[in-house]
Amino acid sequence: MSHSPHVAAGRVAGARDPHELTDWIRGFADAGTFSPLRHVRTLPARDGEQIALPDWVEPSLMAALAQRGVTRLWSHQALAAEEIRQCRNTAIATGTASGKSLGYLLPGLTSVIEGTRAPNGRGATMLYVAPTKALAADQAAHIEALQLPGVRCATYDGDTPPDERRWIRDHANVVLTNPDLVHHSLLPGHARWASFLRALRLVVIDESHAYRGVFGSNVALVLRRLRRVLARYRADPVFVFASATAGEPGTHARALAGLPVTEITQDGSPRGAVTFALWEPRPNAGEDGAPRRPAAGTEAARLLAALVAAQIQTLTFARSRAGVEAVASAANRHLQALGSSERVAAYRGGYLPEERRALEAALRTGELRGLAATNALELGIDIQGLDAVVMAGWPGRLSSLWQQAGRAGRGGQASLAVLIGADDPLDAYLMEHPELIFEAPIEATVIHPDNxxxxxxxxxxxxxxxxxxxxxxxxxxxxxxxxxxxxxxxxxxxxxxxxxxWPHDGRPEGIGSLRTAGEVLAIVEEASGRVVGTIDDASADHHVHPGAVHVHQGRSFVVTDLDRAAATATVVPGDPGWSTIAQSRSEFDLATPDAVQLAAAVTVCRGAVTVRTQVVSFTRRLPGGEVLGRHPLELPERTFTTEGLWWHLPEAVLHASGLSGPRIAGSVHAAEHAAIGMLSLFATCDRWDIGGVSSAAHPATGEPTILIYDGYPGGAGYAARGFEVLPAWLAATRELIAGCPCERGCPRCVVSPKCGNGNEPLDKEGAGIVLGVIGAALAAAT
Structure with a gap:
């Protein structure tokens, strides 16, 4: 029985047996000298709980579903549908592919069809909001496939032509869009949407767990503005929040909309068995004979190629846009070496809409058997039928891990999920503590609408x-x-x-993007003027500075100019044979803290921080890691104020613990790196969402100081969360450092991939001492 109105076509291979997948991954792992498998766990299959369709479902909708084999509901679908029908705001948080959409489509489409029989006026309308245009288009395709009489469904996004926009405003009764268009178009032009808004009965906020940090805080404020405008038109719709499995989804939904919400979390759908493997790459002999640990992306490409060659349709997630391109290119080289005619592709943000949709369609039909993607494919686009998911590095939070793993095994079939540990403190810690993956509760989502x-x-x-x-x-x-x-x-x-x-002509300027603290820049090919892709303003200095190598769909480009006034980065095609990495310097001013904890000699503070950063140079590296040279850059200094957490203690206390003065700078620097890497275990962030600095004697404190701050202007709630959980966070950080087998520090413990100082100086042993002193002081104060 299908619980999606759309049935994917053309599965590559038949349903896999869980034993077959377990044997395959064990056999592949054992082919080398040392097995990289750290842990394998089979999550058992689960039976579904079925309930009859409610009598109030509109007959034409019931008939359309019956034609697709849907005659009964899973229990969570039935419960959600009834809550929404009774006009109660609802948060549905169940697993990937559990059919959440049917829970809100039943009451939503029933109201719309019933409204078409009204003698006057527009009838009932429904607004669906998704975090991506692709997801809205996918949901629209599902609704249109039902061919329901009177339902006029349309997507409204940045790609919608002006004449179609007018028709949608005047005639559509189911509109699917994204929060950016609500913010930039619907709300400023609400008078043109008056008839639609007056009739609005249901607002669906899909994939609501994706609204976190700055993006989530912005969306929360957009929803408050939407409620103001709806009150103007005397509309009081039901708000529905659909989420993958998440911690406290009702609390998060209430924070997003500022409304009371009923929470539904008991998943009544069936689930196939999942073979879940934790995989830590083992060192291999390099060209010079010295052992080198393969990067997570390198290992993921090898595994992706082997799975695809074995006719196991696979989706691989990588952390960054550049990482996705590298994984896809390397996997194709492996496939060629294996003599396979199969090929894999890359999928990431910054691609043009037609490129993304073509890839999605090829994956659905089975024409494409392997894909490397960023978390742009983490959300619920209908790509059912996959056999395996490979994750190149910890995705940053448990909710993302289970969402990514759930992209395979849709329809109740068995699946394989592999998490490849990266050279990263948190990845290393999780490889040693699988219970934090399989037995820990899903973390709560952090937003900060008071920013x-x-x-x-x-x-x-x-x-x-x-x-x-x-x-x-x-x-x-x-x-x-x-x-x-x-x-x-x-x-x-x-x-x-x-x-x-608002006393001025025109719209307010500087509202900007909901997704970043700044604007979006176009990446333009110099000769043709073609837009190759896009990048957010905050990342531009690091990734598209003059001289940077930019990769798009496997093609390499070199940046020749970065023009912020024109919001463009100009590139020329060509692969120079090296990659580039930017270096930056940072300085910080600490404001008077708004919260302080005193623990023996340790002072812990939370408050405003002014950050001044500047990208000052970049290095060129060959594929083997050799550095060709460092080149200076003349880019402007960037300044922003955010929220931070810092702690400091007298130098004499560290001396008494055996840490001499010359070692303090490297010790606090190493402790800062490790703490940043571990914060994701306690807050819904990853290390790229936060920054840090350390000093043997910071000017504001006069003492050895470690500062962790939110990497977004105004803050995102991460440092505040760290302040709340500091003892547990630092205890886990100290345990990580003590358990790492390296002698002087490595990426698994204190070496950071984003350090602007080139990871100098670092003192691994001293970091353990610093964290031990702070931990003892915090324990004594409780």
Missing amino acids: PRLLARHLLAAAHELPVTVADTALFGPGMLPALAGLEAAGAVRRRPTGWF
């Missing part, structure tokens, strides 16, 4: 949409009035007796 910088931006937008009143404090929180006072003093808004108004 003052973000709040001010959205209040400007809200004032442009409708006057902001004191009553809106219930939506925007206690920070609203101080933020409005600042905007009023700057002349951005004007206060009148009825509220705060």
Whole structure:
């Protein structure tokens, strides 16, 4: 029985037996001198719990589902449908491919079809919001395939032509979009959407676990603005939040919309057995005879090629855009060496829409048997039928791990999931502690809608949409009035007796992207003017500076110019034979902390931090890692204020523990690196979301100091979470360092891939001493 209105075509291979997949991965691992398998666990199959379709489902919808074999519901679908039908806001958080969409489509489409019989007016409407355009288009295809009478379904995104937009506003009753278009188009132009908004009965926020950090905080503020505009049209729709398995999904949904929400987490769908392997690459002899540990991406490419050659359709996730391109290229070289005619492709953000959709279609039909992707394919696009998923490095959070692993085995078939440990502190720790993967609860999602910088931006937008009143404090929180006072003093808004108004012509400037703290730059080919891809402004200095090597769909380009005024990076095609890595320097100013913990001689603070960073050079490296040279760059310094967590202690305390003065700088630096790598275990972030600095004597404290900060202007809640869990976080960090077999430090413990100082100086032993002293002080204070 299918619980998706769309049935994927053309599976490459028949359903796999779990024993077959387990034997395959063990056999592949044992082919070398040392097996890289650290742990193998079979997650048993689960039976589903079925319930009859409710009587209130509209007959034409019930008939369309019956034609696709859907005559009964899984228990969570039935419960969700009933809650929504009773007009209760609902959060559905069940596993990948558990059929969450049917839980909200039944009441949503039933209301829409019933509304078409109304004698006057538009009838009921439904708004579906997904984090990606691809996911909205995929859901639209499912709805259109039902061919329901009276349902006028349309996607509304950045690719929609102007004439189609007018038709959608005036006639569509099911609109599928993304939060960016709600922010940039629907809300500023709400008067043109008046008939649609007046009739709105259901708002679906799909893949709601994806709304975290800065993106999630922005979306939370967009939803508050949407509620204001809906109140203007006297609409009070039901809000539904669909999420993969997540910690506290109801709490997260309430934080996103500021509404009471019913939580549904008991998954009633069947699940095939999953063979889950933890894989740690073993050192091989390098060209000079010295043992070298393969990178996670290198190992993932080897495994991907072998799986594809064995007719096992496989999706491989890599952490970065460059990593995806490298994995796909290396896998194709392996396949060629194996004599296989199969090929794999890369899939990542920055591709043009037509490129992404062609790849999605090829994966669905089985024409493409292997794909390397970023987490752009982590979300619920319908690519059912995969046999295996390979993850090149810890994806940053348990919710992402299970979402990625769940991309295989859809339809109740057995599947294989492999997590390849990267040279990274957290990856190394998890390889030693599989219980933290298989037995730990899913972490809660962190958002920070009170971020003052973000709040001010959205209040400007809200004032442009409708006057902001004191009553809106219930939506925007206690920070609203101080933020409005600042905007009023700057002349951005004007206060009148009825509220705060936008007093200028045109729209507010500087609202920017919901997904980053800055804008998006186009990567343009110099000769043709063709847009090769895009990159966010915050990443541009590191990845598309002059001289950088940029890879797109396996093709290499060299950046010749970075023009921020024009929001473009200009490239020329060609592979110079090396890669590039940017180096930066950072300086920090600490404000008066807003929270302090005193533990013996250790002082722990949380508060505002001003960060000044500048990319100052880049190195060229050959594929084997040899450095060809370092080249200076003249790029502007970037300054932003964010939230940070820092702790400091007297130098004399470290001396008493056996740490001499000359070793302190390297010790606190190594402890900072390891702590950054381990924070993801306690907060929904990865090391690229956060930054850090250490000093043997920071000017603001006069003592050895370690600072961890959110890598986004205004903060994202990560440092605040670290402040709450500091003892457990630092204890795990110390255990990681003590358990690492290296002598002087390595990427598994204290060496950081993002260090702007080239990982100098580092003192692994001293880091353990520093963390031991701090941990003892914190334990004594509790």
